Amino acid sequence: MTTYLETAARVIRTEAEALQLLAGSLGPEFQKAIDLVLGAQGRVILSGMGKSGHIARKIAATLASTGTPAQFVHPAEASHGDLGMVTQSDVALVLSNSGETPELADLIAHTRRFQIPLIGVASRANSTLLRQSDVALLLPPAEEACGNGIVPTTSTTMTLALGDALAIALMEHRRFTPEHFRTFHPGGKLGALLATVGDLMHDDLPLVREDTPMTEALLVISQKGYGVAGVADADGRLTGIITDGDLRRHMDGLLNHTAGEVMTHGPSVIAPDALAEAALAEMQSRKITCLFAVQDGTPRGILHIHDCLRAGMV
Known part of the structure; x- marks a missing residue:
């Protein structure tokens, strides 16, 4: 049978x-x-x-x-x-x-x-x-x-x-292109996967200058709520990032330092027009929670992994 x-x-x-x-x-x-x-x-x-x-x-x-x-x-x-x-x-x-x-x-x-x-x-x-x-x-x-x-x-x-x-x-x-496809698929998981970084990023940047005292940098980190602060030079170009790991490494005499002395140089960044899926993959591979969106060296926004979660990408 x-x-x-x-x-x-x-x-x-x-x-x-x-x-x-x-x-x-x-x-x-x-x-x-x-x-x-x-x-x-x-x-x-x-x-x-x-x-x-x-x-x-x-x-x-x-x-x-x-x-x-x-x-x-x-x-x-x-x-x-x-x-x-x-x-x-x-x-x-x-x-x-x-x-x-x-x-x-x-x-x-x-x-x-x-x-x-x-x-x-x-x-x-x-x-x-x-x-x-x-x-x-x-x-x-x-x-x-x-x-x-x-x-x-x-x-x-x-x-x-x-x-x-x-x-x-x-x-x-x-x-x-995928960008055209997204125009007709703004909702659901498919729309989320085709969203760009610019669609999801925040423009209220946690940003300080290299010569900013760490007392002020800590306030920025606390107020913005991303757990990090970007560090820019005098021309406004992103040169580094301060994370909780940087704070732990400089715990001894932390408040006597400037942001430029504590930061990690050359942080991972992404373009605002990149797919948010690429940003998520970058964060997951590097085990980080935030990426600065940078255009021509200047920070334009910040994307947190929670933004990707809220958009239904995972």
Whole structure:
């Protein structure tokens, strides 16, 4: 008797083999689809019914988050007024395994009537959807993972992967950077990991001059609450840092010293436009709790490891 694990492994192998077929089937039509999207002045309108609709929603979300404006339009709702969302400046990307889904008829007709570019994705070359499409993306023949062809599994996996391939190809063409990505992902852990030091740092700097008496430097450390003080030269350039370790090392006669005599020279610093994730990694590797954000040698802010924790980075 087949075990659950054997069934699961068979399903995954079946879908993996289908993805290999899909990768090998890509050709000029895929390039044409990319060109259509790049040439559109508006959005990519995704649509599909049933399981294809769920995949269409995900592809729309992936496109929108990677620099290609996109929107999902439900085909049934489209027939009751939402066709007005699909304009001549848009390009439609319509999904249907059979290519004969009746609920798509009005949407397809709308694109033909108003000369809206249509990219169709289906498994049947002679289907209505692909025959009507300006660009037909044909899924390669592959059995559904259920074994009897009734549960959309392999077909939806291939369609989702094809959507990801379109999104990433467009993203790379647009030179979409992590900073751009963060613009559309300000919340959650992903947004936190893509935050910059400048987004999280404080500008109320615990800063003293090299000739500042330690009596005053201790007050600054206490008042600012970061547990450290940066030390700057006469030109305002950061030259050192005073930490609790420095205080312990100079405990004998501490109050008779200046900040420049107690400080650690050449502290670790980071640029304000660096990713906060890089700052966190630096603090963790060096077992420190603060980093000064420095630009052209001048301190612009300070980042504490607690700022990273509050932002949800760990």
